[in-house]
Structure formats: C-alpha cells, structure tokens
Amino acid sequence: MKTIDLDYTLPEELIAQTPVEPRDSSRLLVLHRADGRLEHRIFRDIGEYLRPGDLLVANESRVIPARLFGHKEPGGGKVEVLLLRKIAETTWRALIGGARTHVGTKVRFEPHTAVGCGRSPAVPLTAEVLEVGERGERTLAFSEPVEAYFDVLGEMPLPPYIHEPLRDPERYQTVYSHTLGSAAAPTAGLHFTPELLLALRDQGVGFAFVTLHVGLDTFRPITEDIIEEHRIHTEWASLSLPVAEQINRTKVMGGRVIAVGTTSVRVLETAARRGLLQTPDDAPGGACPWRPLAPFEGFTDLYITPGFRFRVVDALITNFHLPKSTLLALVMAFAGEENIRRAYAEAIAQRYRFFSFGDATLML
Numbered sequence: 001m002k003t004i005d006l007d008y009t010l011p012e013e014l015i016a017q018t019p020v021e022p023r024d025s026s027r028l029l030v031l032h033r034a035d036g037r038l039e040h041r042i043f044r045d046i047g048e049y050l051r052p053g054d055l056l057v058a059n060e061s062r063v064i065p066a067r068l069f070g071h072k073e074p075g076g077g078k079v080e081v082l083l084l085r086k087i088a089e090t091t092w093r094a095l096i097g098g099a100r101t102h103v104g105t106k107v108r109f110e111p112h113t114a115v116g117c118g119r120s121p122a123v124p125l126t127a128e129v130l131e132v133g134e135r136g137e138r139t140l141a142f143s144e145p146v147e148a149y150f151d152v153l154g155e156m157p158l159p160p161y162i163h164e165p166l167r168d169p170e171r172y173q174t175v176y177s178h179t180l181g182s183a184a185a186p187t188a189g190l191h192f193t194p195e196l197l198l199a200l201r202d203q204g205v206g207f208a209f210v211t212l213h214v215g216l217d218t219f220r221p222i223t224e225d226i227i228e229e230h231r232i233h234t235e236w237a238s239l240s241l242p243v244a245e246q247i248n249r250t251k252v253m254g255g256r257v258i259a260v261g262t263t264s265v266r267v268l269e270t271a272a273r274r275g276l277l278q279t280p281d282d283a284p285g286g287a288c289p290w291r292p293l294a295p296f297e298g299f300t301d302l303y304i305t306p307g308f309r310f311r312v313v314d315a316l317i318t319n320f321h322l323p324k325s326t327l328l329a330l331v332m333a334f335a336g337e338e339n340i341r342r343a344y345a346e347a348i349a350q351r352y353r354f355f356s357f358g359d360a361t362l363m364l
Contacts, residue, residue: 001306003222003230005337007323008344016353017164019171024193027352027359031343033335038346043191043360046317052204053255055247056317059186059263060209062177065154065169068146070109072101073126079107081127081140082157084183084215085236090142091130095216101138105129109153125149147180157183157216159356161322172356181213181236187356188261188318206255208246212237212263212300221324232303232326237267241295244271247312248292256314262327265313265334268293270300272311304330306337316363320347320354335363 020026028046030039041048050056066083080097087093101107109125125146131139146153156169166172174189175197197207213236222230247268250257259265271293293312303326316334321327332340343361352359 001227001329003225003227003324006222006227006325006328006332008341008348010323010348010354014348014351014354014358015161016355016357016359017162018166019190019357020353022193023175023191024196026191028191029343029347029352029359029361031335031339031361031363033339033363036336036339036342038343040350044196046196046362047200047203047205049362049364050200050203050205050258051256053206053250053253054258055206055208055250055255056200056258056260057208057210057243057247057264057268058174058176058189058192058260059212059214059267060174060176060178061182061186061211061213061263062180063156063173063182063185063214064147064180065150066157066183067155068109068153069155070107070127073106073108081107081109082183082216083146084137085213086181087139090145092140092142092146093133094138094140095136096129096138101129103129103132107140109149125153159184161355162357176209178209179211179213181211183216184214185356186212186214186261186263188264188360190357191317191360192260206246206250208243210237210239210243210264210267212267214263221322222326222329227305227326227329230303230326232301234299234301235263235266236298237270237300238297239267239271239293239295244293244295251292257312258315258317259313260317262316262318262321262330265304265316265330266300266302268312269304269308269310270302271296273302304333306333308333310334317360318363319356319358319360320344320352322355331361331363 024044026043028041028043068081070079078098082095083092085093107127126143127140129138130141172185215233215235224230275291
C-alpha cells in the first residue's frame with residue numbers, strides 16, 4: 001500500500017486544542033463496517049451499541065510528566081529532555097532539544113518548585129548522554145531514579161500539534177490510568193467518566209485492563225513511499241493471566257471483545273500471534289479462527305496494515321488519527337480503506353474535532 005493513500009487534508013481549526021467537559025460529551029461517529037453506514041452520536045450514548053456480555057479492553061498506562069528542562073555542564077546551554085522509555089533503574093531513552101548534545105554531555109536539572117511541605121530535593125538531578133541512536137534519540141544515565149523528581153521537574157508531554165496550555169494535567173490521563181510509563185496518552189480512553197463506566201457495568205458490559213506504554217513514535221509519520229517498508233516503533237506491553245482468562249470466557253460465551261484504542265488492539269493481537277507460535281495457523285480459505293489467549297509481558301513491534309487478520313478484536317473505539325500515520329493504517333486494516341476514507345470525509349464535513357483531545361469513533 002502506498003503511503004500517499006493514508007493522506008488527507010484536515011483544516012487546522014479542526015485539530016482539538018483543549019478537551020471538552022465533561023469527558024463523555026465529545027461526539028461519537030459510529031461506523032458499521034458491514035455496510036459502511038455512519039451515525040452521529042454523543043460518546044455517552046455508546047452503551048446503546050453494547051450488549052450484556054461484551055468486554056471493553058482498555059490500556060491503563062499512565063502518562064509520565066516526561067518533559068524536563070536543564071542546562072549543559074559546562075557551558076550552561078539550555079536543554080529540553082523528553083523521556084521516551086525506561087531501560088534500567090536510572091537509564092532512559094529520550095529525545096533532547098536545544099543545545100547540541102553528544103556522548104558524554106552532562107545535563108543538570110534544577111528543581112523549580114517545592115516538594116512536599118516546602119522541601120526541595122537534597123541533590124540536584126543530573127544526567128549523562130551514554131549513546132546517540134540512529135534516529136536521534138539519546139540514552140541517558142541519571143544520577144538517581146528520575147521518578148522521585150517528576151513532581152518538581154516534570155511537565156506533561158502534550159503532542160506537538162497542541163499549542164494551548166493544559167490547565168489540569170489529569171485531563172491528559174484516563175480516569176482509570178494506573179501504571180506510570182507512557183510518553184503520550186492512550187487517548188481513546190479519555191472519553192470515559194466514572195459515571196459512564198458504572199452505567200456500562202450495570203448494563204452487563206465488562207471491563208478489563210491491559211498495559212502498553214505509549215511512545216512518541218506514535219506521532220511520527222510514515223516517511224517511506226510504501227507503508228510496509230516502514231519500521232514500526234517498539235513499545236512495552238503486558239496482558240495478565242486474569243485478563244487473558246476474562247477475554248477467553250467472553251469469546252466462549254459469545255460476547256464481543258471491544259478494544260478501547262489502538263494500543264489495546266496491539267496488545268491483544270500481539271498476544272494472539274504469540275499463541276500462534278505454539279499452534280499452526282491452518283485456517284482454510286482465509287478464515288481467522290480464535291484461539292485462547294495466554295498472558296505475556298514484553299516488547300511488541302506488531303505493525304498492523306491493510307490485509308492484517310484480526311483474531312481477537314471484534315469492535316474498536318478510537319479517535320481520529322494523523323495523516324500518513326501507522327495508526328491510520330491500523331484503522332484502515334480493521335474497518336476497510338474505503339469505509340475509513342468516507343468516515344473521515346464525513347467527520348471533516350460535520351466539523352468533528354480531531355486527534356488527542358478530539359472526538360471518537362466506534363467501529364462495529
């Protein structure tokens with residue numbers, strides 16, 4: 001597939017700069033994959049499309065305040081650090097902006113707010129560049145675990161297309177976020193409120209959590225002419241034994257597994273493919289059988305493009321994605337290329353809000 005086929009023109013004013021309040025008052029475009037039918041709803045209406053026995057599977061990863069500011073030593077040049085992924089106790093993969101940084105460069109981060117009851121960290125945090133990656137990312141060794149400094153040094157790493165300041169950092173977290181590790185929010189989950197979750201539970205809809213720590217590569221466009229030549233980013237993910245069993249029970253009982261976001265899709269379909277390593281993929285005639293999932297923990301580089309065979313996910317809740325992105329390729333693989341083109345054209349015509357703080361789609 002050509003990358004140009006993932007392109008579309010979006011008026012800049014449709015890029016959402018701030019979240020709506022309340023969370024579930026965002027708009028919802030419902031896409032029926034079988035016939036391409038579209039419906040315009042509000043997100044809080046989503047329960048009308050869910051049935052008792054369905055299972056929503058969401059990513060509970062929590063965004064870290066991953067943007068840090070400091071100065072080079074010596075020299076004092078300003079440096080901005082964006083943490084991407086933890087490698088070891090005090091070692092992180094990161095992007096660095098500002099003054100030129102090479103292997104051996106040292107950066108000092110000075111606290112700018114109080115900690116706890118007016119106390120400041122006893123020792124300023126420092127880091128040294130250990131390695132420069134081929135895509136420009138750096139490996140940083142901090143003087144001590146950086147997590148202890150998040151409250152005084154860290155700022156929320158909003159996507160580059162958002163230019164308005166975020167008044168409440170919790171609005172870039174899902175209400176069920178738990179495990180710190182993401183450099184960007186799993187944004188499909190931003191639409192859920194505690195009240196909506198309780199209403200869906202009372203309706204007989206189940207809820208399960210997986211973890212995938214989102215990296216900023218998710219915002220990088222595909223630069224190759226052919227999408228299959230693109231190298232997908234690698235992210236840490238996990239699916240626990242209780243959740244695997246919950247998904248297996250849902251399938252056996254005839255319920256649907258509904259992924260909340262593309263990150264959840266990657267976790268679920270990664271688990272399915274790991275299972276295929278143990279059993280032959282002998283589906284006749286292009287059929288796509290489901291096999292029981294097993295738990296896993298580790299890195300995934302699953303790249304989903306049109307032609308992909310989904311084995312777990314039956315429906316998908318997601319936001320509108322960037323042109324020429326791997327996420328747009330994923331939703332085209334799930335819902336069909338023409339369906340997605342029609343849906344996006346309709347969303348633009350109806351002035352939906354796009355990207356991280358934008359509106360949502362439900363693909364059935």
